[in-house]
Amino acid sequence: MTLATPLPTPAPAVGPDPVLSVRDLRISFPSEAGTVEAVRGVDFDLLPGRTLCIVGESGSGKSATAMGIMGLLPPTADLRGQVLLGGQDLIGLDDRALSKIRGNSIGMVFQDPLSALTPIFSVGRLLSDALRVHQDLTKRAAWEQAVQLLDLVGIPDPRGRATAFPHEFSGGMRQRVVIAMAIANRPSVLVADEPTTALDVTVQAQILDVLRLAQRETGAGLVLITHDLGVVAGHADDVAVMYAGRFVEHAGVQELFRRPTMPYTARLLAAVPTVDGGARRPLVPIGGEPPALVGLPDGCPFAPRCAVALDACRSGEPELSHVTGHGDVACLRATEIADGSLDPAGDAAPVDPPAPAYPAGTGEVVLRVSDLVKTFPVTKGAL
Structure with missing residues (x-):
């Protein structure tokens, strides 16, 4: 996706009260070099039905923010501030209390779907377990709901594929299963941490459409973490730009793309x-490197x-x-x-590219491939 994606008109807020409020969130980790201040005073409100995109370079603190909201940080992390979900502060809750909230009031879509799914259970079993742990359902009723969820996120032949295991799905299909699991109990907040990073552009667009559908079905507020500004342009209502562990710009998507002020x-x-853009110009990288978050x-x-x-x-x-x-x-x-x-x-304004050092179409061929065939023999099993 590119910035040519048309900017959407921000949807009006469904309700005046935010479903998620983060106040002065601070996360630090110990290291041999000193304390790493990964997140330094993040504040935002998420309204029902709206999408907040958090963008920035790698190491800016985006994923740490998501993990802090979900309470999935390692024990060595120091977490301070407030994460208010429906008026309840999640900071300081133990794992047992958080387990009743995660997957129920708040769902998460992880970056790597294969590691987010238990390989020894079928996807139908994974979904039905996610339902039964938070709802009083029979196995049969939970299985039927699992099939309906697979159908909702676009899995073909959902009843048949419910018996398949995660390794039998493609990357895009696995991500659809993870989204189905995240919305199984109709949470009020969805957190998606770079859910399309490992997917090709076509599948990425499909997954983003599924996320939008899931948000529409549940009415949830969505925190979408990404480094793809094309995704931001096409799907965000509000954008928070993160650098060195804190927000440096927070604006509506149209305002930010029309006149970036940071x-x-x-x-x-x-x-x-x-x-x-008309004339072909080279991309303009940002010189230097992001700062180390130690001292x-x-x-x-x-x-x-x-x-x-x-x-x-x-x-x-x-x-x-x-x-x-x-x-x-x-x-x-x-x-x-x-x-x-x-x-x-x-x-840093773009400049015209220099003329190529060699005319196009000249030079010796260094590698030529023709009529390449590769076969794999079936040494066991039935075909």
């Missing part, structure tokens, strides 16, 4: 290929990579502040960028 967001968008220096963590940074950006880290008509941005120059008087990409 230089980091602008650089992320400049690095995405588009099909509607962060004073100042804005993005300042060493920012083309419009000021001396003041290196002396104190800016807090999120509201920009009229846009959203919340953590940048000292947000007002200048928002009113169009400053280009957030600075000198």
